[in-house]
Amino acid sequence: MQSWKNIQASLTASVASVDLSGINKNLKNTVQSTRERFGQVDPNDVTELPAEYKALEARVDALNDLHKGMLKITKVHETESYDYPTQITESMSELGQTVSQGWSSFAHNNLKNVKLPVNVPMPAEPGSTPPAPPKTLPHALSRAAKAGALNVGLEDRLGKTLNTYSEAMEKVGDARLQQDHVIVGTFLTPWQATLSSSIALAMKARANVKTARLELDAARSAMKSAAAPKQEQYRLQVEEAEDKLVQMTETAIGLMKAVLENPEPLQNLSNLVNAQLIFFSTAAETLSSVQGDIADAAAAAEAEYRQTRAA
Template sequence: MWSKLQAQLPPMPTLSGAPQLSMPNMSGLNIGSSLKTGLQASRERFGQVSADEITELPKEYKDLEARVDALKNVHQAMLKITGVYTTESYDYPTQITESVAELGGQLSYGINAFAQKNLKNTSLPLPAASAPPAHPHKTLPHALARAATAGATELGEDRLGGALKAYGAAQAKIGEARLSQDEEITTRFVHPFQKTLSTSIAIAVRARNSVKQARLELDSARQILKNAGVGPKGEQARLDVENAEDKLVQATEVAIGQMKNVLENPEAIANLNSLVKAQLVFHSTAAEALAAVQGEIEEASVAAEGEYRASRV
């Protein structure tokens, strides 16, 4: 691979007859590598360097770059959406009254707990100990379960009350299934995808940045060589070009290896499979719960309609 990469690098220019470019003669300046590459990058960005003066990287490398970019985009796009599974209330309806009531209960408990702790060794009377406020799950199914159950309690044992009670129980089951789904997706998809994005993909991107810097160093060194002339400065410039070529070859080989490791890793497909399985289990559970309660509610509906029609005869 080393020889193949070197073979794709354009040849070094000769010292004599080299075209003079409208750039500072950096061969006589004691400037750092980062400044040289920065100047080279700026000249390329502003179109002061012709295309044939920019070192062409191997096709295999550029193909891998495109595939890694696509993989990175997939991870970022999926995480933007599946990140909601890490927040319990992503489908919870706005409940201002409920939120205020919960806040009041939490505040009251906090004041009570503070007093219990800090008034023990004083002559002041201790308030009665209270249990911590309940933290109902904030999902749409749990909200529906609470509303249906409360409605059933208010209505009593009539047909609608019984139907609401059954529906509330079904939604409570669905709510628990949704929490299990969210935990599974967070653990087996979101976190692994985040880790891949911040580790192996990030490592491949850093390796590519090293290639970019090495390529800029090489092209900068070649520009200096064109303006170096003959003598000691010219010989040093030629050595700098040779060293830069070796550095680019090594950086390219490393980056190709890192990008292949990322692209060949089967973990992303396993993570996607976990996402699908978690969703399948949730939707299957929800379908079963709703199918069971729907039959019961349909029977109550038919009976109620029959009674209603009979009473109107």
């Protein structure tokens, strides 16, 4: 079996020996690109693109990476339960209830005259199923505190305080859902649109420049190896390829500048920060409004405990 080095050497030699004068344009570009990759083309024979173009390429690459990186993280706001992963247990419980209700409905409609086991649940009345509770961490804490308050008793100091905390966390949870709604509408959606429209157009224009550059260098290579009678024909092809490369480069430069000068990403970022600011300030204000009462209840309970122990 041939080693990889031998296979690579054989492939490199084959590519280097290809005559570009008798093959179609697409294949010429492929061969030219492969020759460059294997080091079979003198660097001086590779057309140098303008410095302005290469500088814009680097900046657009950075902008493209920025959009992809931010989207990868902020898309979490499209998922209600991102801060409460253990909600999967609740979801499975709700699924069980849904299956049970579905079976009850089937039995009620199709097995009226069949004697069923006594533990088959009765069908739920239409519209009686309550909506699923929000799957956020603040809402989960609110539900747990509310359940605890009812179990302990609202007349008890702990129960009353738990109820106060529950109401506060429900407001915080509602504010978080509102934040997510705003972020999806004013940041995620336009941010994704910029990536898939103007940035994508600029990237496509750059691909066209690369293709045009390969066509030019392939044409020049073909002209070098062509017989004298065909030199004029290939000279015209080179001139045509040069004009095409200039046109494609100018188009790409214009599109890349338009992307980099577009103020919308900054506005989108401002929208993101504003939504976060409203949420965190609402959460802070809500918790601050109940923290004093909870602290007073804790201090009173501590004082009573110490007094009891002292007696």
